Amino acid sequence: MFEHTFIGLDVHAVNVVGHALNPDTGEIRDHSMAADPAVVLEWVHRFDPPVKVVYESGPTGFVLARYLRAAGIDCVVAAASKLLRAPGDRVKTDRRDARVLAEMLAVGAVTEVRIPDPEEEALRDLSRLRSGTAKDLAHARQHVNAILLRHGIRYPKDTRWTKEHRLWLHRQRFEEPALQFTFEADVEQAELLTGQLARIDQQVTVTAASCRYTPVIEALMCLRGIQITTAFGLAVEIGDWTRFTGSSIGSYLGLVPSEESSGQSRHQGPITKAGNTYARKLLIEAAWQHRRPYARPGERLLRQLNRVAPATRIRALEGNHRLHRKWEHFDERHKMSVKANTAIARELAGWCWSLAAPLQQGEHMAAA
Numbered sequence: 001m002f003e004h005t006f007i008g009l010d011v012h013a014v015n016v017v018g019h020a021l022n023p024d025t026g027e028i029r030d031h032s033m034a035a036d037p038a039v040v041l042e043w044v045h046r047f048d049p050p051v052k053v054v055y056e057s058g059p060t061g062f063v064l065a066r067y068l069r070a071a072g073i074d075c076v077v078a079a080a081s082k083l084l085r086a087p088g089d090r091v092k093t094d095r096r097d098a099r100v101l102a103e104m105l106a107v108g109a110v111t112e113v114r115i116p117d118p119e120e121e122a123l124r125d126l127s128r129l130r131s132g133t134a135k136d137l138a139h140a141r142q143h144v145n146a147i148l149l150r151h152g153i154r155y156p157k158d159t160r161w162t163k164e165h166r167l168w169l170h171r172q173r174f175e176e177p178a179l180q181f182t183f184e185a186d187v188e189q190a191e192l193l194t195g196q197l198a199r200i201d202q203q204v205t206v207t208a209a210s211c212r213y214t215p216v217i218e219a220l221m222c223l224r225g226i227q228i229t230t231a232f233g234l235a236v237e238i239g240d241w242t243r244f245t246g247s248s249i250g251s252y253l254g255l256v257p258s259e260e261s262s263g264q265s266r267h268q269g270p271i272t273k274a275g276n277t278y279a280r281k282l283l284i285e286a287a288w289q290h291r292r293p294y295a296r297p298g299e300r301l302l303r304q305l306n307r308v309a310p311a312t313r314i315r316a317l318e319g320n321h322r323l324h325r326k327w328e329h330f331d332e333r334h335k336m337s338v339k340a341n342t343a344i345a346r347e348l349a350g351w352c353w354s355l356a357a358p359l360q361q362g363e364h365m366a367a368a
Helices: 038-044 063-070 092-104 116-149 164-172 176-208 215-219 228-238 248-252 277-291 298-305 308-332 337-368
Strands: 005-011 015-021 028-034 049-058 074-078 257-262 265-271
Touching: 005 063, 005 092, 015 092, 028 038, 028 092, 038 063, 049 063, 049 092, 063 074, 116 176, 116 228, 116 277, 164 176, 164 265, 176 228, 215 228, 215 337, 228 277, 228 337, 248 337, 277 308, 277 337, 298 308, 308 337
Parallel strands: 005 049, 049 074
Antiparallel strands: 005 015, 015 028, 257 265
């Protein structure tokens, strides 16, 4: 048996391919098994400790990692975007993937993904359900507007998707039966998704008020452009804010410029778009609000500021003024709006961290 073993697993829905490597002796062992955590654990137990296991992040989630950790096995999940691939490697098989993972683990080249617990993963699923439903609703409404536009029908008022607009939609008639059916089906789909989104928003509000991230959500809502759905999404997507610093969180969210430098030449390009796509999207959307005129907090913001501790309130007010002043500075320089907003979103991520991390740091200290 191996004295020290690194195991790479290529995990699929139906089967798992394992590759065990002992760097000291060069011994290797391959095995294919059913995608059952108990079966995988039984195979891992064949090797004498210490044993370390890795598999690639993907659609199979974290069930296997949590199961192995609960059994005392050191298991990590590798970030799929950080895996090393040789440019000339044109052969890809499950066994090769498992071997590459084991070799990278043995030399310490694996970038680990934080493994959420079941409660955190459930909160994240709720947030992403809301995001997906909102996207589906926007597409459904776009289909309705497209049909009307193609047939020269225009709503006489500027505000759409109000009660009056919906009544107007139901009064529209087309000569072709097939077209009438398509239009009514699209309108019905939009109305159903509107109701579903309202129910999801209600559930998000109830959950946000009583989950482990409630203090963080309350703090984030003190910043302009961040209301309950955005605050809930940021809180559950990032999870543990204490992992980062004010400067590193922008890199984690892919909001820093890409770079190609060599010798005396230095070139910065578009943002990297690495990390959590949904959290980055939320910050980009929220950053636009800081361009609007701002002298003092509005009624909604005042109510929210009164719900948090004085230190959080002071920090949030500083952030709101700072971000608005930066927008004014960009506008004075006639900076391209999209680039300016991305820079504001990057700084907004740092302000969010400055509100959330101290709260979680206090919780960690209290737990200790």
